[in-house]
Amino acid sequence: MQRLDEDAETCRNSESLLHVICAFGAKFLALNYTSQLSCDAILSAGNQWAKTAKARIFVDLDDLSMEKLMTAILLYDHDLRIGSYASAFMLSGMTARMSQALQLNLENSADVLCTKAESSPLDNEARRRSMWSCYVMDSWVGSGVNQLTLLEDKDLKIQLPCYGHNFSLGIPCITETLDEGKVLGFVSRDDIPPFPAQNMGIEAYFIRLVSSRKKVLRYVKQLDNSKPPWQPDSEFLQLAMEFDHWKHSLPQSLLWNPGSIYARKESSQLGALTLLWCTYHQTLVDLYRIGMPVLFRIQRNIDFPPDQQEFLDNCRRACFENASEVSSIISEALRHGIKVLADTWLCIIAHDSTKVMLYFLKLNRQSKNSLSQNEVDATVALVQRNLEALLQMRSLVATAEHCYLSVIKVMAAAGIQPQIPYGTAVNVRASHDSGEMASAPGSPVQESPENVLNPLAIYRMARTALHEKDQISASNSPSTNNPTSPATERARALAVAATPQNHHQDQQHLSTSFQAPNELPEMNHGYLAPNNAREDSFIAMSGLMPIAASGFGGSWDPADLAVMDLLDGGIAPWTQEYLTDGQSGVDPFLFPF
Template sequence: MSNKQQVKCDGRPNGCRNCERLQLECVAGDGSTMLAGSRTSSSPISLRKIRTYRSCQSCRLSKTKCNGDRPKCSRCSAKLIQCVYDGCAAPRWTRNLNKVEARSVEEEEDDEDEDDDDDDGKGGKEEVGSSPAGREEMATSAVPTVPTVPINPDDSHPSVRAASLKFTDEVHEKSPVLSDAASMSVAASSSLSGPNGQVASHPLAWNLRRVVEQYFTNLHPLRCFAFVHKPSFMRQLDKGLSSDDESALLHIICAHGAKFLVLTAGLGDSSAPLSLWKNAGNQWAKRAEYLMLANFGRISVQRLMTAILLHDFHFRLGEYGQALMISGLAVRMAQALKINTEYNADILCTQGDAAAPSVASRESRRRLMWACYVLDAWAGSGVDQLTLLRENDIKIQLPSNERNFGLRIPTVTETLGVGHVLQFLPPAVVPRRPAANMGIMAYYIRVVALWKRIVRYVNHLHAGPPPWQPDSAFAALDADMHLWRRELPDFVDYTTETIYARLDSNQLGALVLIHCTYHHNYLELYKLTMPDLFKLPKPFVFPPEHQGFLQRAQANCYYHAHQIADILAEAAEHGSRILSDSLLPFFVYDSSRVMLYYVARLLDPSRPDAEAKMRDGVKAVESNNRVLRMMSALFPIAQSL
């Protein structure tokens, strides 16, 4: 055993292997010495052939021997995938050994010639940048860093990352683009998680930024998810994460973005494995959930954002139990934060109060509250006993349009009631048309509020006048639906010009959703005309003298079901990512049921156009089936519908 280095000796004559591998002098028990490297070449090239200290992530996770070549190993070069290393070419302890060995050599030179030592002036000390590994470490340390937050050790479990690389190897043989996306997902994971199990906030790798951009492109515009102010969020990423709440929000954003990254890379191809999309981002979502629930008594805006996005993540995967529990947590957070009321009466932020929230923060809080309202409405299925939020308790205005939100322009909009503004606003600050400051999100919130009223009416059919009477709740709801459609501005209308304009601004998915929701509301309203189909507990009996009203309502129900099929068929031509809202599979299912029931049970075969209408209905149902097959890559529930 060497006295200097304390290397365990394996007892091999003429020098042990351990000393030979480390290129040290082997001191035998009798005091004799032998240069262990004399048996083989002691050059760095020879040492490299003996052992590779660092394997790339791809080789390590696939349990394949890596030759350690940089910047790309031979396996990654052959497979044309991204090659990522966790650290330097050699671990720190090898550099320490090199330093000690260098000092030993210099001490021997000092004994022989002290003048040469004075000329060198190094005193046996080696600088960090004197070796290739040291130069790499110096270059890494020169990059600005920010405080980090600890990450759950389970995130880097070998089985998790091995599964990711398994997907990479499977997909590579079928689609080079998918292979690149899968390998990028692994690289992005390493950029989020540092070598010591930490979340590196800055600088963000380019591939991680691509994941974040996928979220803002695909999920952010849907429903009321646009509560994150993108410019502020990206600036915070550059500046650095300062809390677990911000880290949790980043993780769930990346979890959603990872799925869309795989989807846009070509998962629509039937040859691609669905398991790749299903597992993309799951570990990031688990980390976000861990950070949120680890100290769930602490409430913040970022935690509420994380809860809402986690709810949608679970709902997309068909994990409805988890989604239901998180929905309750999100609503209670919103109530604790008191974001159901305006911060103060200074809506336009003209008072210059430094302690007050900024324009972007105020609008973000409003959008967050409305997101909770929509989440609570869908989670409770419109049933009063299951919902926790009431419209009368939300005393804030509707969200402004995306342009004003992005540019931090304070505006006055209407409230949930059409034509109404906040009562405490002075007339001088109210514009002539407050509705001009609203966008798709505001009109979507109103159509969801109408849906809640319709469901409440259908569940209590016998509480008021019969539906054919003008003063009935049915007539009032039908009039409100027509009013919503009439108040819809041109830029939210479903026309060819609007379709391509929204496609250019990544809002076509939101446009499709709002119009499908509108037509689905009519399916809910006309349920009372098809009691056998919808299994109503207390069906309404229509007398013979009102059969004309019944037949017109049934025909209208068929019309709106057909409209859903037409809208989704046209949207599918622009790619499956346009169909990425998790409610659309249920809309498609109800649309097909209504059309099949109408042509099979309600359509009068003696009508002149009966055969043509039947063919048209069957064709629309077949189109819905194709759309559901496209959605099966997005939602597991679509496979069973």
């Protein structure tokens, strides 16, 4: 802003960072007119600003600068927000390399307290924050897969971000490093304050949480090399204790309680506090999901012996309780305005917590220590609040609409009536190719990251986008003229689904299925009463889009941009059980995109 005031003409003509900021500003300004604008119109607001910014950072890559890196970081978030997943994936790699080229993983100077004239507290802290932003971004894209991770914890030899107040006013200070209780080794003892952690802001604790999350994601992908989780020295229990320690190390101002909520709202940090606690509980869901292998399709299921049934029950209960906490946090945050839920990951967390809660309700019917009716009703209410949050988040993140439709379908499959405002417009989109993407020659499928990532992980979505372009390029080849070839069949199915007539029929069908409460079956304690008509309606809904059964195998991370097997057209195995109770002859519930 200072540069804009001092030289407005230069900023308008060459400042890429200003352009991407304007792109975000246009979107959040459009949010004030949600009653007049569609979700797509809001998401597309400011896109031309972003295109201009992107073009300018690629003009001369030999001329690297902090401004270009900051622009690339924001463009990653922008493209992820509007659904340009391949572009976001490429930008994540670019930012990691730019941070390495600029050596942001090292302190700019040994003069951390800026006692010399040439040292600038603002510049030094901006470098640190940019590096940590790249680190968080890389961890989201990597999802615990070493092959996709470019930045390692051990290589970041800088201190954690300071308090926002210190940063804004340019007050230099000493904080801890990623390792708790440690400071930079070259800092003089005389300069180290008694409690360096007191200088750390919410960003610092979030970064440590992300570091622990990376360990969890790696753990659940390598269960075959881990000790049984019930052993006292197991990696599982060590991770559980690490998260418990993180929680108890937080200052009072970062706890999730009414005082902190309103204090953070006053300082425009309620969104950050919401993301902090959603990340904490969602990561515990990922840790305890070893007790729900059917739901999460873990690569190697843990065989729990009969004498460990109590341990298994505790894992499932912990997974459910943390999913419920996620829903409660999102519900409370929504009371303070939809902009609090602006982070691109929160819609995925809302979807995933819904999935866990509904699956636990299914297990509850078979458990000796079942939930009380009050607990069941409270869980159903949380599911409805997640649906409401996803409805509003569709204007913030393109992925939210996929999550919203998915939750509607899963709720219906579970026998819960979705509470949808009358007249709500939904965009039933054509399905992606349901087949597994073939690996390139010389790339064994078992070595591909696609086998251990969910279909909506950024890497897999980037691969899907490239796969679709390959199909389009091959559409004029002789092989596509074969009317019985798989490619021709898929193209024909997608073409039929994409026709305006079918699109109108799909929307009308979805509207009549969910928007008229008086036409839905009777409720019984929050669940739909079972009857043959209901089964028939679900079978009819499965025909909204032509989708084949998924061949997806391996483990995937539901919290890292996961919406079951959406891109691969798959189904969660437990949804069929909801509909049929294990009986054959009833079509499984299929997701319509």
